[in-house]
Amino acid sequence: MSTEDKNQPDDSEQIEKIIEQVNESTQEDFESEEASEIAKLKEDLSEMKDKYLRIYAEFDNFKKRTSKERIDLIKTAAQDTLTALLPILDDFDRAKKNSEVPNSPEPFSEGINLLYHKLTSLLKSRGLEVMETNGKAFDPEFHEAITEIPVTNPELQGKIVDTVENGYFLHDKLIRHAKVVVGK
Secondary structure (H helix, E strand, C coil): CHHHHHHHHHHHHHHHHHHHHHHHHHHHHHHHHHHHHHHHHHHHHHHHHHHHHHHHHHHHHHHHHHHHHHHHHCCCCCCHHHHHHHHHHHHHHHHHHHCCCCCCCCCHHHHHHHHHHHHHHHHHHHHHEEECCCCCCCCCCCCEEEEEEEECCCCHEEEEEEEEECCCCCCCEEEECCEEEEEC
């Protein structure tokens, strides 16, 4: 055998070792690239989940807010109509007070009294409430002071002595301030 024949098996073994090393190196590179790509995809997935949760929460808040606004709008939809009826209700109140005075020349007939009760009960069923004022402490958020009068009783100082015009709430929302006389 020649020297070339003896070297040939060694060369093929070396070539196989080199090929094996290249394959192992390529496999390791491929696995590290794959691991880095998987980590990147997991990070992207995590970001997308976070964005999704935030958008979902924002949309849920939007639904709740618009639902609440719609309910409030429905509750106060008749506010303009009811506010326009308040002067008529005031006239009824004044006529009723005048007729209740003993020996009044203007009696409050039974039919008018029935109309008055029907009107007030209808407005109450629609959410209109009369503000109770007499004897209460004056609060500028709810009351409009027409005048102040001196009082002899110190307990009435700063309190409402008389109501000139009733204040009204529509579903707990103030729609008209009460015009009152305050003791000083």
